[in-house]
Amino acid sequence: MDYRIGVVTQSITGRVLIKNDLKNAEPFIVVRKYNKTFIQTSSGFIHRVSAEIIHPHNGTYTVEMAAEVDQVELMFLGRRLRPVSYRFRRTLGVSEYIYDARLQPDSGWRDSYFILIKPGLTEYIVEQRFKMNKSDQLFLGQWMDRTEDEFEKATVDQ
Numbered sequence: 001m002d003y004r005i006g007v008v009t010q011s012i013t014g015r016v017l018i019k020n021d022l023k024n025a026e027p028f029i030v031v032r033k034y035n036k037t038f039i040q041t042s043s044g045f046i047h048r049v050s051a052e053i054i055h056p057h058n059g060t061y062t063v064e065m066a067a068e069v070d071q072v073e074l075m076f077l078g079r080r081l082r083p084v085s086y087r088f089r090r091t092l093g094v095s096e097y098i099y100d101a102r103l104q105p106d107s108g109w110r111d112s113y114f115i116l117i118k119p120g121l122t123e124y125i126v127e128q129r130f131k132m133n134k135s136d137q138l139f140l141g142q143w144m145d146r147t148e149d150e151f152e153k154a155t156v157d158q
Contacts, residue, residue, distance in 0.1 A: 001086075006095020012063045012088050014099040016056045016076060026143060027078035030124065031052040031063055034071040045070075051130040065090060067086060069114060074099075075110055075120075079147055082106040083117065110151060 018026045031054055034047040047070065056062050062073060069090065076084040081103040088097050106112050121144060124130055125137045 001093045002098040004096040009090045009094050012097045015059045018104045019104045027077035030075040032073040033069045035068045036070045051132045053136040076101040080109045
């Protein structure tokens with residue numbers, strides 16, 4: 001990871017690198033943004049969590065941090081790849097974080113998908129609290145359908 005000096009964090013940029021350049025991996029990034037509210041408790045401000053999908057363009061991505069966003073979690077996903085997650089906090093003195101995610105093949109992809117990935121992604125479609133836009137929810141549903149179709153095809157071929 002690297003960074004650029006500045007007043008306060010405005011964005012996270014980088015590349016999505018795939019080991020063995022798997023075809024049909026369809027990498028994407030689930031972005032969770034922690035938006036600070038005006039309500040404060042003894043443990044700090046209460047946050048409203050929102051989510052969006054970022055599609056890397058030629059392997060590069062940019063996530064903008066609006067003024068009310070204190071923290072961003074990025075989860076890098078791709079078909080047949082082990083997910084990678086990283087969290088960034090708004091920081092004084094850093095204008096931009098630069099993070100290259102290295103995704104590697106997952107030998108237990110089917111199990112990882114059904115046990116870890118699918119339940120997490122389904123939450124973004126079902127839960128309205130994330131305020132994910134409809135096109136991102138549709139993308140997730142279609143991506144999961146294509147993934148499961150691939151599993152079915154592999155089972156029939158065996």
